[in-house]
Amino acid sequence: MSETSWKAHLGDRIPPDMGADIDTFAGQIALKKEGKISDVMFAETRLRRGVYGQRYDNGLRDDGTGQQPLVFPCGDLKKGPDTVWDAPGMSRLKIPYGKLTAEQMDLLADLAEEYSDSILHVTTRQDIQLHFVHIEDTVDMLYRLATVGITTREACGNSVRNVTACPFAGVCNDQSFDVTPYAHAYTYYFLGHPDVQGFGRKFKVAFSGCEDHPCGLVGFHDLGAIAVLREDNGEQKRGFKIVVGGGLGAVPVQAKVLTEFCPEEELLPLAQAVSRVFARLGEKRSRARARIKFLVDKIGIDEFRRLVEEERATLRHDDNWTRYVEDIHATAERPLRPGSAIPTENLPEGFEAWSRTNVRPQAQEGYYIATVKMPLGDFTPTQARALADLARKYTGDTMRLTVEQNLIYRWVSGEDLPSLYQALVEIGLGEAGAEGITDVTSCPGTDTCKLGISSSRGLMGEVRKRLSVIQDELHPDVQKLRIKASGCFNSCGQHHVADLGFLGISRQVGGRRVPHFNMVLGGQWTENAKSYGLVVGAVPSKRVPESIQAVTDYYLEHRASDDESFQAFIERVGKREFRNVLKPFQTIPSYEEDPSYYSDWGDPREYSIGDIGVGECAGEIVPIAEFGLQAAEQLLFEAQDLLDEKRPSEAAERGFRAMLTAAQALIRHLDHQVGEEPDDIVAQFRIHLDETEIFHDPYAKGKFANYLFAAHADSASFATADHERAHRLLDEVGHFIEASHACYQRITAQSVAAAE
Amino acid sequence: MTQANQAQKFQIKLFLENPEGLDLAAVIPVFHDLIREKQLPELLIDVADYAHVHQGPGVVLIGHGYDLYLDLREGRPGLLFNRKRDAEGGVEAVLNQGLDILLRAAARLEERLPIRVGTERVQIRAIDRLRTPNCDETHAFLQPIVSKVASRLGAVKESVRGPAGREAYTLELSVDGGKRPSELIAEVAA
Numbered sequence: 039m040s041e042t043s044w045k046a047h048l049g050d051r052i053p054p055d056m057g058a059d060i061d062t063f064a065g066q067i068a069l070k071k072e073g074k075i076s077d078v079m080f081a082e083t084r085l086r087r088g089v090y091g092q093r094y095d096n097g098l099r100d101d102g103t104g105q106q107p108l109v110f111p112c113g114d115l116k117k118g119p120d121t122v123w124d125a126p127g128m129s130r131l132k133i134p135y136g137k138l139t140a141e142q143m144d145l146l147a148d149l150a151e152e153y154s155d156s157i158l159h160v161t162t163r164q165d166i167q168l169h170f171v172h173i174e175d176t177v178d179m180l181y182r183l184a185t186v187g188i189t190t191r192e193a194c195g196n197s198v199r200n201v202t203a204c205p206f207a208g209v210c211n212d213q214s215f216d217v218t219p220y221a222h223a224y225t226y227y228f229l230g231h232p233d234v235q236g237f238g239r240k241f242k243v244a245f246s247g248c249e250d251h252p253c254g255l256v257g258f259h260d261l262g263a264i265a266v267l268r269e270d271n272g273e274q275k276r277g278f279k280i281v282v283g284g285g286l287g288a289v290p291v292q293a294k295v296l297t298e299f300c301p302e303e304e305l306l307p308l309a310q311a312v313s314r315v316f317a318r319l320g321e322k323r324s325r326a327r328a329r330i331k332f333l334v335d336k337i338g339i340d341e342f343r344r345l346v347e348e349e350r351a352t353l354r355h356d357d358n359w360t361r362y363v364e365d366i367h368a369t370a371e372r373p374l375r376p377g378s379a380i381p382t383e384n385l386p387e388g389f390e391a392w393s394r395t396n397v398r399p400q401a402q403e404g405y406y407i408a409t410v411k412m413p414l415g416d417f418t419p420t421q422a423r424a425l426a427d428l429a430r431k432y433t434g435d436t437m438r439l440t441v442e443q444n445l446i447y448r449w450v451s452g453e454d455l456p457s458l459y460q461a462l463v464e465i466g467l468g469e470a471g472a473e474g475i476t477d478v479t480s481c482p483g484t485d486t487c488k489l490g491i492s493s494s495r496g497l498m499g500e501v502r503k504r505l506s507v508i509q510d511e512l513h514p515d516v517q518k519l520r521i522k523a524s525g526c527f528n529s530c531g532q533h534h535v536a537d538l539g540f541l542g543i544s545r546q547v548g549g550r551r552v553p554h555f556n557m558v559l560g561g562q563w564t565e566n567a568k569s570y571g572l573v574v575g576a577v578p579s580k581r582v583p584e585s586i587q588a589v590t591d592y593y594l595e596h597r598a599s600d601d602e603s604f605q606a607f608i609e610r611v612g613k614r615e616f617r618n619v620l621k622p623f624q625t626i627p628s629y630e631e632d633p634s635y636y637s638d639w640g641d642p643r644e645y646s647i648g649d650i651g652v653g654e655c656a657g658e659i660v661p662i663a664e665f666g667l668q669a670a671e672q673l674l675f676e677a678q679d680l681l682d683e684k685r686p687s688e689a690a691e692r693g694f695r696a697m698l699t700a701a702q703a704l705i706r707h708l709d710h711q712v713g714e715e716p717d718d719i720v721a722q723f724r725i726h727l728d729e730t731e732i733f734h735d736p737y738a739k740g741k742f743a744n745y746l747f748a749a750h751a752d753s754a755s756f757a758t759a760d761h762e763r764a765h766r767l768l769d770e771v772g773h774f775i776e777a778s779h780a781c782y783q784r785i786t787a788q789s790v791a792a793a794e
Numbered sequence: 795m796t797q798a799n800q801a802q803k804f805q806i807k808l809f810l811e812n813p814e815g816l817d818l819a820a821v822i823p824v825f826h827d828l829i830r831e832k833q834l835p836e837l838l839i840d841v842a843d844y845a846h847v848h849q850g851p852g853v854v855l856i857g858h859g860y861d862l863y864l865d866l867r868e869g870r871p872g873l874l875f876n877r878k879r880d881a882e883g884g885v886e887a888v889l890n891q892g893l894d895i896l897l898r899a900a901a902r903l904e905e906r907l908p909i910r911v912g913t914e915r916v917q918i919r920a921i922d923r924l925r926t927p928n929c930d931e932t933h934a935f936l937q938p939i940v941s942k943v944a945s946r947l948g949a950v951k952e953s954v955r956g957p958a959g960r961e962a963y964t965l966e967l968s969v970d971g972g973k974r975p976s977e978l979i980a981e982v983a984a
Contacts, residue, residue, distance in 0.1 A: 042797060044924055094839060101830040108839060110858060111880065124858060126839065144960060151962065152803060152921050155861060156851045156876075157844055170842075170856050172879060178924075413846040420849065420867065423960055466848020485842065499846050640843040642823040 044178040048185055056184040059191060059230075063087050064177045065672055071115065079668065081118030088130040088193030089176050091118060092169065092486050095125035096651050102643030117173050120651070126170040128486060129153075130193040131183060134225040135203035135218060135245070136164030136439035142186045143426035143437065147419035153179055158422055160415035160443040162479060162532050163200050163242070165193065169486050191229060196237040196328075198313075201225045203245040204253035205438040206407060208371065209400040209448050213247030214265035215276055217254075218369045220305060221245040223362040224263075227306050228313070232706055236317035236662040238328035242285075243309075249279070250565055255441060257567040258284045258535065260330045261312060262293050263305065276302045282312060282342070283334030286529035290570045291331045294339040296346065306359045311350040315342070318709060354711050373449040374434035377404020380452040386460045388468065391510075396472040397455060400448065408447045408458060409472035413502065414480055414495055415443030417467070424465045432458050441532070442479055442520075444472060475512065475519045476505045479532060483525025483542060484638065488651035490525035492542030492553040492579055496639025498523050504583050516590045519604055520563055523555065534570040535561040537604050538586060543576060544647050547626050553579040553638045553645050559589065559616060560608030572608060574616040580635050581623040592619050663782050666703020670696045670775050677768055686764035690756035693764070693771040694749050700778040701746060704733070707782065720750045733781045742777035745770040798935040801925040802881045805962075806892045807865060807917040808900060808975075809872035811910040816871050818845040818853050821864045824906045825855040833902060834895055836860065836880075855899075860892070862899050873900050873911050876921075885936070889918070889943040894982065900975035913947045914972050919956075920963040928956075928963040940965050947971050947978065 045052065052060075063083065070080045098105050110124035117123045131146070138146075146166060150158045153175045154168035161167055171179070180190060192198060201221050208216035224243060228234050234241065246254020246264045256262025263278040277299045284293025300308050312330075319337075321328040334342050362368070380393065396409045410425070417425070425445065429437050433449045440446060450458060462468035471477055478501055481487065483494030501521060509517065523540040524531035533539030539558035544551050554576045561571030577585045597607050608616075629636050637645050673696035680689035698716055701723040705712045712722045727733035728743045735742060749767060759767070810816060822841055829838040837858040844850045849869050855862040859881065865874040875896040881888040893916075900911035918940045920926035926936065933955055941950050948971025956964030973981075 042924070047924055099839065102826065103830065106830075108837060110837060126856065126858075147960075148923055152923065155842055155844075155854050155856065156863070157842075157847065170861075175879075416844060416847050416850070418847055418850045418867075420961075496843070499843070502846065640819075640822060641841075642826055 044181050048181055051185040052181055053184055053187075056189060057181070059087075060177060060180045060184060062669070062672060063180065065675070067173070067177065069672075070117070075668075077116045077119045077121075079664065081121065082195060082665075083668075084117060084173070084176075086192055086195040086197060087176070087180065088132065088190030089171075089173065090128040090130060090194055091121045091488060091651070092125065092127050093484065093488050093490065093649060093651065095122055095127065095488070096120045097122040097125065098649075100643065100646045100648045105648050123173060127173060127176075128482075129168045129171045129176060129179065129190060130161070131166045131168070131188055131190055132193045132200045133165055133188070133439055134201050135207070135221040136205055136441075137218075138437045138439065139186070139435050140426035140429045140437075141435075142188055143422050143429070145182060145186050145188075147422035147426075149179055149182065150422070151419045156419055157416050158419070159482075160412055160417075160439050160445065162441050162443060162481065162530060164202050164205075164439045164441055165200050166439070167482075169482075189229070192234075194240075196239050196241075198228045198234050198241045198243060201243045201245070202254070202441060204247050204251075205440045205446050206253055206398075206448075207245070207247050209402060209405070209407060210247055210251075210253075211399070211401045212251055213401075214267045215247065216370070217245040217247050217263070217265050219362060219366050220263065220265075220278070220302070222369050223306065224309065227358055228309070231310075231313075232662070232702075232712075233310055233313045233317060235665065236706070237313075238320045238322040239325060239330075241313070241316070241330065252535075252563045252565065252567060255532075255535070255567040256281055256284070257292055257565075258286050258290060258532075259293060260285065261309060263300075266299055268299055278302070278305055280308065283331040283339070285329050285331040286532060286534050287329070288527040288529070290529070290534045291335070292569070294334055294342075296339070296343055302363060303360045307350055307353055307356075308346070310353060310359075311346045314349050314353075315345045319345070352711075354713075371436055371449060372434060373402075373405060373451070374432065375451040375454065377402065378451045378453040379404065380406070380455050385456050386463070388463065388470065389456055389459050392459050392468060392470040393455060395470045395474060402449075404452055405448075406450045406452055406455060408450050408455065409440075410445040410447070410462060410467050411469045411472045411477055412444050412467070413469075414478070414499060417445075421465050421467060424461070425467075428458060428461055442473065442477060444477070469506075471506075471509055471517070473520070474509075474517050475521060476502055476509050477520070478502050479520075479522040479536070481524050481528075481530035483523070483531075484641070484649070487525060487530075489528060490542065491544050491647060491650065492525055492555060493638040493641060494523040494525035494531055494540070494542055496641065497540065497555065497579055497582055500639050501583050501586065505586075512590075513594055515600075515604070516594065519590070521586070532567075533558055533561070535563050535567040536571065537561065537563070538589065539571050540582065541573075544645075545576060545578075547635075548628055550629055550636050551645050551647060552626055552635055555579055555582050557582075557585065557589070557616075557620065560605045562605055572613055574613050575620045575624065577620055577623050578626055578635055579638055585620055585623040588619055588623065589616070592616075661707065663703045663707035666706065667700055667775065667779055667782060670700035670703065670778070673699055674768065674771055674775060677764075677771070681761070681764055681768060684761070686761045687757050687759050690759040690764040690767050691753075693768045694753055694756060696771050697746050697749055697774050700775050701727070704778055704781060704785075707785065708732075716750060716753065720746060727781070732785065733777065735777060735780065738777075742774050745774045796927060796929065796931045796935065797925040798920070798932050799885060801885060801920060801922045802879070802888050803877055803920070803922040803926075804885075804889060804892060805874055805876045805917075805919040805921060806889065806896050807867075807872045807874040807919075808896060808911050808913060809870055809915055809917075811912040812908075813871040815908055816864075817907075818843075818864060820907055821853045821903070824903060825853060825862070827906075828855060828899070828902060834862075834898055860895065862896075864903075872917075873903065875899075886939050886943060889940065890946075893943060893946065894979075897975040897979050897982075901979055904975065911975055912972075913969070913975060913978060915966065915968050916944050916947060917964060917966045918944075923962070926963055928958055928961065932963050933965075936963070937965060941967065944969055946982075948973070 281293035484490035
């Protein structure tokens with residue numbers, strides 16, 4: 039019996055454009071296995087599909103007695119520099135602004151069970167991650183995801199990452215207007231857009247419906263958009279305050295105001311202009327300085343603004359900039375049931391405490407938002423299916439993931455809240471205390487991340503466990519504090535904006551390493567993450583839970599009044615005072631006295647930093663032109679296959695498309711704008727590469743450019759091309775692509791020589 | 795027509811006889827030792843702690859070809875073998891090999907921890923939804939094979955198919971026997 043693949047099984051349910059991209063990825067996997075693609079090129083190819091490496095994927099692991107080889111069956115085959123093919127990896131699934139349908143959730147449950155370790159993980163960017171996935175399972179997974187409209191494209195790599203937004207958008211009491219359609223439009227306009235392919239580093243975008251509340255957290259984003267209404271001739275005009283150049287990382291930076299008001303129709307063109315300036319002037323060689331925040335800092339926000347305005351003026355008009363505005367309500371959600379008040383009698387046990395912390399009223403009367411607290415952002419396939427069913431039953435269909443690693447239901451009618459709560463309790467997700475001290479946030483840390491220094495998840499799991507026991511006894515002002523941890527200075531746990539933040543570090547004590555965390559106090563979560571916390575000192579990992587209690591006790595005992603917030607207190611008291619508070623927890627017994635200090639939470643191995651690898655967060659820096667040339671070659675391969683299958687007309691058309699793709703890559707490499715239409719590509723090629731003679735071979739001169747012009751002139755006849763015609767064309771295509779590579783190498787060599 | 799005969803992705807679970815005393819934190823070092831001491835076949839890589847997840851995979855020993863969970867699913871703690879890739883042979887061979895590994899892991903855990911892995915009840919889940927969808931055809935193909943494999947634990951008394959629908963195809967069998975995992979391993983070795 040012949041074997042059916044997922045692709046064949048799903049057939050038309052895979053949208054053609056998504057299917058084509060996955061086909062390309064499948065082709066790249068095949069070529070990599072044949073040794074026809076470099077490790078660097080393949081790494082960037084997979085990273086742009088959200089297919090990451092994981093800890094130990096260099097084939098080495100410290101088992102507590104020293105580093106040992108992990109001998110995978112694949113031999114020398116690699117999926118990136120120093121990344122073993124067979125080593126399990128992480129798949130990041132993009133969930134724009136965190137919105138999930140019940141159907142999507144059902145599929146995610148299946149995928150977690152079949153390809154991962156039966157855990158779905160909500161990230162601090164409203165994505166879902168699956169861990170321990172084999173590279174060869176990813177293609178099937180992507181086809182299956184495509185059938186429910188989920189892509190992993192550009193979930194990683196140097197491109198626009200998942201666009202996040204306030205999860206309460208559209209139902210919030212404070213918003214200027216619903217930012218959902220704009221976040222949606224931004225996501226799909228820039229997905230695969232040529233102007234965001236040439237970045238030296240990732241680009242994170244967030245939308246917020248208001249300035250004062252934290253839900254969008256635009257302050258630490260590469261580009262943030264805050265909804266603003268402005269009076270214009272007696273009418274309320276929608277627009278955005280745009281900020282750029284924010285970021286966390288080792289040195290957090292607040293975003294700067296690019297404009298106080300960008301009208302809605304200018305949102306996408308302005309963002310496109312920002313992208314083009316960043317792609318052109320952003321750092322490429324040193325990835326440590328390649329985020330846009332460094333560019334804004336280097337040239338100043340005023341010069342950056344001038345460059346963006348100049349760029350905006352040169353942009354070619356695109357109807358898609360505003361097409362979505364005409365149908366602005368397309369993303370709006372409708373309630374399933376009539377609104378009603380919350381019952382006051384016959385309530386299930388625990389409901390009142392849960393509703394106090396996990397329920398908030400919507401702007402629409404009779405409807406509520408219910409937060410499902412996910413421990414460390416994790417949930418199981420069984421829970422996922424139940425959550426999908428609850429969405430179907432109570433909200434019509436949808437859920438949203440939050441940057442605090444939770445899930446929310448919107449549009450829940452008040453009278454349904456007790457039964458929703460009861461159903462959540464039955465699946466172990468009815469815990470109270472959302473957005474409070476037990477609702478900790480953590481990046482993956484040393485559990486799975488190659489860059490992790492200390493176990494942020496292990497620590498947060500322990501803190502959560504201990505605080506949950508005493509939660510009800512804690513002072514209300516302590517209950518509402520937020521705790522977040524990052525396993526390294528990349529700050530994915532967003533610890534800079536927590537009341538109590540923790541950053542994983544390592545310290546040497548008596549010749550051995552001890553996991554530690556830097557305590558960062560007083561970060562401002564409110565006002566869109568307006569200010570960052572203060573590092574007060576390093577605490578051994580095993581003593582962090584006690585130190586948290588000491589800090590919160592000190593706050594309650596010494597605050598100036600009951601009204602003094604934790605942030606205000608930290609600001610007033612300062613670093614020195616807290617050093618004294620932490621001092622008793624910073625002493626470390628010798629290894630012989632207490633070896634437990636020398637291992638991390640949830641990991642009995644003696645602590646080491648030997649497992650830290652080379653991070654893939656930054657992606658591999660592969661210029662956009664190389665991608666284009668690679669894609670052109672792939673199209674030529676496909677054309678040759680079609681010719682072998684005796685389909686000459688399709689082969690000719692595919693071959694011509696390969697030429698256009700190579701030409702397009704060179705035009706864009708020279709920083710000129712070009713569309714997808716053959717006429718435009720050929721016209722731009724003629725102006726920028728042929729008439730300038732940049733493309734001309736030193737010996738053959740313009741011969742290979744003429745192949746493109748001739749093919750273009752003759753393209754109407756491809757539909758009836760016979761084998762001989764198609765064969766001759768494919769020969770010319772091959773020469774044209776070779777000439778394109780040579781041209782690219784000449785341009786690159788000249789740039790390097792000029793730089794030196 | 796399903797392609798159940800080409801399926802490899804199966805889970806096999808044996809339930810704990812004394813779940814009330816289970817300490818998941820104590821399982822972690824044992825799993826780490828299994829990696830270090832290479833006491834089980836094939837490459838083992840890492841340990842993942844999901845004790846905080848309600849009725850989740852508990853603690854997972856991550857391998858290349860298979861994982862082992864100290865699993866809490868359905869509120870019924872047990873030791874679970876999860877075949878992911880690279881198995882050799884047909885379905886029966888894959889299941890037999892999985893059961894062997896599961897018994898060896900169970901014996902190691904019983905040596906180190908105060909837990910007892912029961913062998914009178916075994917649950918098989920077919921998680922490959924392409925080759926083994928949860929349908930009657932899959933059941934007709936797998937049921938006799940699974941019964942034959944389960945009979946290594948003792949004569950099969952009862953076999954109950956899990957509900958149809960979104961969950962993976964599941965078959966749970968009870969057998970006469972009650973032997974310890976170490977005894978069953980010794981029988982195979984003999």
